[in-house]
Amino acid sequence: MPTLHTMKSTQSDRTVETLRELILRGELVAGSRLGESELAARLDVSRTPVREALGRLAAEGLVELVPHRGARVRTWSAAELAGLFDVRQATEPRLAALAADRITPAATDELARLSSRMLRCGPTGPGQDLEELAALNRRFHGLIVTAGDSPALATALAGAVRPPVVLRNFHRYDDDSLRRSLAHHEELVAALRARDSDWAAAIMVAHLRNARAVMLRSAS
Amino acid sequence: MPTLHTMKSTQSDRTVETLRELILRGELVAGSRLGESELAARLDVSRTPVREALGRLAAEGLVELVPHRGARVRTWSAAELAGLFDVRQATEPRLAALAADRITPAATDELARLSSRMLRCGPTGPGQDLEELAALNRRFHGLIVTAGDSPALATALAGAVRPPVVLRNFHRYDDDSLRRSLAHHEELVAALRARDSDWAAAIMVAHLRNARAVMLRSAS
């Protein structure tokens, strides 16, 4: 059983990466059981790297690990979902402000491109590609975080924001909220181009408030 | 070889706990090598749980893990140390405000006790027990985080604040700054007792600014 692509990293690392991707993409549904042997067979490795991967993902908070009873994809309560916005409110506006000072023209161009593509994903409706929209959105926000260049804020955010949540929430946007959200992205690019930190931070606040409203509405 | 205390948790978990404690206490110095066999012998387990523990601690960020080259206690650059205060500024005042609303009398009493004990650790000088002071300080801030009861903010904070840093910084306090810091703790208790969120948040901001000033001064 030789590995086909002979990349240069350990199998544990690749297993972590694969599982993370599967969970983030929703292919492994929240709450579902993660049997070691089953995953080992599916990913064509032995149980050992799978065990290590599950342990690390548990430390990351993506997986719930109960001694002698196995691993499950972690589930998120409504309260936790709500609390997530506290963190985003506390970090992302600041990161946007920082980014306004430091971002490179190349990065703003990339952001503009992402924003356009999101617009092209179309309004709510049948042909809408939410998967794509979510992916672009993740990259958009990720880029701003990178541009903000504050590792501490970044890890704080990453430590709390669990993207599956964000993905899920896209399904709940109504037409108006989605239009606002996309407009925010455009305006954010403008603010960053103008190097106006306050503007960028303000729009980010609005952006998150809008998202939060969507979530709270549908959480009933 | 049967384990003597037959507690009810896995050896991996206990190994994680032990190593974390050793690192946080500074017994394992930052940058030092963490050989698997060596740790296995020292903790009297096989290499397997040690490996799992190192992986999880790496996911937590306490340990640096390079493929095929082993694990080291993670080191922290000055920039990372500075960025850490961004996170604390972004989260702890908010948590203090939340705590003002929700904290129980029992918890405020406990905070008051911790504050007194910190005062009793005495001023800067020869007989000063910085180890004890750091431990009490950790519990103090931890209690406020708990009382704030925002899991997302809490994990964001935990994801970025690495206690060894805090411990180290205690060595740098001069007499005035330390006195201020201790006074802040006392005043924070008062603000929480009064259920005044703005007051609590304001003091927390001052508290962190003070600590930040101490750090920046000695980082030069």
Next chain:
DNA sequence: AACAGGAATTTTGCATGCAACCAGCGCGCG
């Protein structure tokens, strides 16, 4: 004496084997 090259040693990564443990089920007892 300094250095390049290469074997020997050490250490990590992974697979496998086995014991401990949990869940589900049937049986006997109250």
Next chain:
DNA sequence: CGCGCGCTGGTTGCATGCAAAATTCCTGTT
């Protein structure tokens, strides 16, 4: 009829063995 107990199938936790990678040290050459 309900409840507790032991048993069995399956899963997890851990120790050990071996191969690959990396580090160290030795050796031969200039």
